[in-house]
Amino acid sequence: MFEMGEVTGDRPGELQFWVERENLSNIYDFPMGQTDLRMSDDGLMVALTGGGVTHAATTIAALGLDPRFDFSETYWIIAGIAGTDPLDASLGTAAWAKWVVDGDLLYELDAREIPDDWPYGMIPLGGYEPNQLDTGWTVDNIAFQLNEGLVNWAYSLTKDMAIEDTPAMKEFRSQFKGYPNAMTPPRVMIGDSLSSSTYFHGEKLNQWANDWMKLHTDGQAEFVMTNMEDSGTLTALRRLSDAGHVDFERVLVLRTASNFSMQPPGKDATWSATAAYPDNGRPALEAAYQLGSKVAHELIDNWTVFKNRIPKAPTPKEKIKAVVVTMFELGEDTGDRPAEFQNWVERFPLESRISFPQGYRDLRYNQESGVLGIVTGIGTFRSASSIMALGMDPRFDLSEAYFLVAGIAGVDPADMSLGSAAWAEWLIDGDLSHEIDPREIPEDWKFGYMPLRSAEYPWGPIPANDEGVRYRLNPELVEWAYQLTKDVPIKDTPAMKAMREKYTGYANAQKPPFVLKGDQLAAMTFWHGTLMNDWANEWVDYWTEGQGNFVTSAMEETGTMQSLTFLANAGKVDIERVLVLRTASNFSMQPPGVSAADNLSGEKKGGYSAFIPSLEAAYDVGSLVIREIVGNWETYRENLPKP
Numbered sequence: 001m002f003e004m005g006e007v008t009g010d011r012p013g014e015l016q017f018w019v020e021r022e023n024l025s026n027i028y029d030f031p032m033g034q035t036d037l038r039m040s041d042d043g044l045m046v047a048l049t050g051g052g053v054t055h056a057a058t059t060i061a062a063l064g065l066d067p068r069f070d071f072s073e074t075y076w077i078i079a080g081i082a083g084t085d086p087l088d089a090s091l092g093t094a095a096w097a098k099w100v101v102d103g104d105l106l107y108e109l110d111a112r113e114i115p116d117d118w119p120y121g122m123i124p125l126g127g128y129e130p131n132q133l134d135t136g137w138t139v140d141n142i143a144f145q146l147n148e149g150l151v152n153w154a155y156s157l158t159k160d161m162a163i164e165d166t167p168a169m170k171e172f173r174s175q176f177k178g179y180p181n182a183m184t185p186p187r188v189m190i191g192d193s194l195s196s197s198t199y200f201h202g203e204k205l206n207q208w209a210n211d212w213m214k215l216h217t218d219g220q221a222e223f224v225m226t227n228m229e230d231s232g233t234l235t236a237l238r239r240l241s242d243a244g245h246v247d248f249e250r251v252l253v254l255r256t257a258s259n260f261s262m263q264p265p266g267k268d269a270t271w272s273a274t275a276a277y278p279d280n281g282r283p284a285l286e287a288a289y290q291l292g293s294k295v296a297h298e299l300i301d302n303w304t305v306f307k308n309r310i311p312k313a314p315t316p317k318e319k320i321k322a323v324v325v326t327m328f329e330l331g332e333d334t335g336d337r338p339a340e341f342q343n344w345v346e347r348f349p350l351e352s353r354i355s356f357p358q359g360y361r362d363l364r365y366n367q368e369s370g371v372l373g374i375v376t377g378i379g380t381f382r383s384a385s386s387i388m389a390l391g392m393d394p395r396f397d398l399s400e401a402y403f404l405v406a407g408i409a410g411v412d413p414a415d416m417s418l419g420s421a422a423w424a425e426w427l428i429d430g431d432l433s434h435e436i437d438p439r440e441i442p443e444d445w446k447f448g449y450m451p452l453r454s455a456e457y458p459w460g461p462i463p464a465n466d467e468g469v470r471y472r473l474n475p476e477l478v479e480w481a482y483q484l485t486k487d488v489p490i491k492d493t494p495a496m497k498a499m500r501e502k503y504t505g506y507a508n509a510q511k512p513p514f515v516l517k518g519d520q521l522a523a524m525t526f527w528h529g530t531l532m533n534d535w536a537n538e539w540v541d542y543w544t545e546g547q548g549n550f551v552t553s554a555m556e557e558t559g560t561m562q563s564l565t566f567l568a569n570a571g572k573v574d575i576e577r578v579l580v581l582r583t584a585s586n587f588s589m590q591p592p593g594v595s596a597a598d599n600l601s602g603e604k605k606g607g608y609s610a611f612i613p614s615l616e617a618a619y620d621v622g623s624l625v626i627r628e629i630v631g632n633w634e635t636y637r638e639n640l641p642k643p
Contacts, residue, residue: 053232079292092186103196149312191224202269321370380559419513426548430523518551529596
């Protein structure tokens, strides 16, 4: 934007290092600008705009319309020095901007004539007081948002580059006590820029700059650097882009701190306006050249790639601490009759919605706590595909996440009562099998189900390859979760009491709801009845070699675990961090004196007496575990909980 004297050989401005250090052997006469254009044989051009938004706008407009050049695929790097907010940065610091906001187009009153309750005399055009928009007319191009992917790429390429720090810089910044960012050595950062031909100074106008940036970007921009040209440059580039001469998505703004935008404690604003730049601002000029040239040469050296594809940094993955896995929701995520997901969304809460078209429905997220929620859909095939899609989603880092499957279930009245909550250690699949209608099985067989590739009863030895029929969770983690929650009170209702009283002879079924440990059978067939309940008990006993006990019946977990196992093999999740909690909405068999068909029909027509209480229990018990994990993340991130 400016040069002190000649383009080589004297005290440098922003252009001189480029001319002296790059092989800019091709010189083009450019009477429409401040000085001749210079370009290297490999396509690096430098141009000097002159100071102020007007000079910048006219120079760039003239350059962009010059018939000698094709700028349609050109990358633009605005590289110059700036004042910096001591709240954010120190001298020499380099900031890549995502936003540039104009600070000239406004109303201004002398601050000595403003109302007592106004912070300053700067008013948006069309407004009636500071920090007020949309009261009348306004102007275009106040705020310019740059290509975030390109900005992140430039930052990632340069963030570890060393920036010169000098004794003079250290001495100067030592005055800014109470401003920790101002007192650090220079660094590379992402930070936004205010552009104003007026070279403002002082604490009051520094506050205005911070407010102005947020006002015009809906709070997205953070004032870090102040310069005198960039809104003019970007206005010209925006219009040239609209006309097809340039690509505005290929623009970068790099500003480096030569001075502070306000005074240190104990000094007045006039001192700030006239204080000499430490080392004449040379370290900031060096940083602008060093970082700018690094990016320029990376683009040129990889032109065959970047000509047609704008570079972008890999999007940083969101570090997830815990994933809540539910299986179904009846309607919306909030505000209507709940199913398994709604209590988590409303109460935890999981306030942010994340698009998830590859799954059953959108994800929900609590960024502060790092807890992500998913609804898989009903059945092992839906849960498997949804969990695999989540595990492969490049937006998330699940490598240290704890997974809590929390849903309702049918339960064995021999072990559990309505509303109760069971932590599972064993998960057994009930679909992968042979089946014969029981009316056609041999007389000495109890069931029509057999393990795959086996046609006998009693069932033979467990095959060496169980083909994903059985999964055992981390026993210590399961015990820890049980011990943490075993005394959680669970809601009881008159309807639940009335239902469990029917189960005479089943002591556990008649208890008020409680927390226990109990294993699960997962099958997409919603089976029911005493005989199927007997099969479930024997099937779980067989596949766990007597170590497991059938307690809950669900439809998804072995699909979930199959995907988590594959993802663990790929290093994307830790299979030792999985918990399964199921709560009793209904019994898996009829009470004495009722047929299986009538009982199933009654449930379908009348609903589950414990439906809402079991949803409440799944949240109340499960959320205690999740809050314990994320609330003590520094411990549990590396050390799995143990009883």
